[in-house]
Amino acid sequence: MKERLPHKGVKTATMINTTGAFVTLGAGLALESVKTQLIAMTPLLIALPAMNAMASDYATIITAHIADPEAGHDSRRKLALALLTTLPISIIGVFFISTFISTVRGDEFNQDLTLRYAGFISAALISVVLVVFIGTLIAHHILKKKQLNLEDFMITGNNIIATVIMLGWFTAAAWVIF
Amino acid sequence: MQSENDKENIEKQTLESLSSQVTEQEEAISEVSSIPIAATDIDTVPLTTLERFGAQWRVWYDDKRRLHDVGRKEIMLGQLFTLVVVGAGSVLLEDNKNALLIVGTALLVYPVLAALMTSAAASLSTSVHHEIDFFISRKHQVLALLKGFRNALVVSVSSSIAIGIVAALIGVLVLDTGFLLTLQLAVLATILTSLIGFPFIIAATLFIRTLKSNPDDVTAPLESTVFSILTLLAIIYVSRFLQ
Numbered sequence: 001m002k003e004r005l006p007h008k009g010v011k012t013a014t015m016i017n018t019t020g021a022f023v024t025l026g027a028g029l030a031l032e033s034v035k036t037q038l039i040a041m042t043p044l045l046i047a048l049p050a051m052n053a054m055a056s057d058y059a060t061i062i063t064a065h066i067a068d069p070e071a072g073h074d075s076r077r078k079l080a081l082a083l084l085t086t087l088p089i090s091i092i093g094v095f096f097i098s099t100f101i102s103t104v105r106g107d108e109f110n111q112d113l114t115l116r117y118a119g120f121i122s123a124a125l126i127s128v129v130l131v132v133f134i135g136t137l138i139a140h141h142i143l144k145k146k147q148l149n150l151e152d153f154m155i156t157g158n159n160i161i162a163t164v165i166m167l168g169w170f171t172a173a174a175w176v177i178f
Numbered sequence: 179m180q181s182e183n184d185k186e187n188i189e190k191q192t193l194e195s196l197s198s199q200v201t202e203q204e205e206a207i208s209e210v211s212s213i214p215i216a217a218t219d220i221d222t223v224p225l226t227t228l229e230r231f232g233a234q235w236r237v238w239y240d241d242k243r244r245l246h247d248v249g250r251k252e253i254m255l256g257q258l259f260t261l262v263v264v265g266a267g268s269v270l271l272e273d274n275k276n277a278l279l280i281v282g283t284a285l286l287v288y289p290v291l292a293a294l295m296t297s298a299a300a301s302l303s304t305s306v307h308h309e310i311d312f313f314i315s316r317k318h319q320v321l322a323l324l325k326g327f328r329n330a331l332v333v334s335v336s337s338s339i340a341i342g343i344v345a346a347l348i349g350v351l352v353l354d355t356g357f358l359l360t361l362q363l364a365v366l367a368t369i370l371t372s373l374i375g376f377p378f379i380i381a382a383t384l385f386i387r388t389l390k391s392n393p394d395d396v397t398a399p400l401e402s403t404v405f406s407i408l409t410l411l412a413i414i415y416v417s418r419f420l421q
Contacts, residue, residue: 056402064394078248156297
């Protein structure tokens, strides 16, 4: 029977949730500052909830697998391979659906804009997955030594990190890339 | 002291589970092969019985392994689900953006509340999936689920009060909106989203386990997608209610 680390309770979870929420609020303010440009660019507006949800998905999947006390000894290698397979599909999917809906709504895409947009989606999703994966491995190593359960801290923490990175990319995209 | 009691309880439940499994196996062996239970020399046990015993163990092992393995197909399906639902939701967002302008801080609180609800739901789902295997009786499993729901609700509502206060202050200072309006929006939207979303997530986690899939791979996109849309709809509905 693998070791089950104790959960620390409502108080700790509330504190982590609240702190993380303030950080996200800061990222939300940055997004507010580019609201006009964002609303004017239909593909970005459509991609925003999709990529935010995906960043959160990957953060949760990575944390849940690394934190699972019943996971096998080769589960991390399998997880890395699974991410390498699914990430390109996510990138292509977001690109396709946002450009399709934009085109239906009357927007036009030239080659330069298409390449920049594709590059932005790829860079944003890949950076989120890399940061979360490496960060979680390090955090798991540290928290296990202190007998703390990763689920109490890192699921929320990684979701916040993923959201902040993604909103940061969107802010940069609205200001600089497009 | 509490963790020692927890450890003792876990050991007790594990022993109970193992002993009931051994009893079942002994009954199965004695029924099929008519061998005395207390066989001490393995050479006297027929090969077919050992194979059956080995196969049974293999089935139990594979079932458990499947519940905790990495599912590439499930992750991909989850991403496709996200694309379709959020794509449709984006169209809905564009069509209803006027309702979001009723309360001036709606767009400020939305990403924060969506992240909060997704995190709370993800914690709830993983703790349900990882904890339920440690309890044997149905009563203890149901109590564990109720405790998880209660904890998730308390955490999200108390966090939303803090978020609402900060967002309200920003609204008053920067965006010239009412303090109480923003606070009410944040808290009521969170309560509404929790009461609808959390039972759905618990049910989804238990259902996915019955399909012998790992909920860790499947519920993540479900949570972020569902709570992104649900939080947005809750903010729109509460904004109209507060108007």
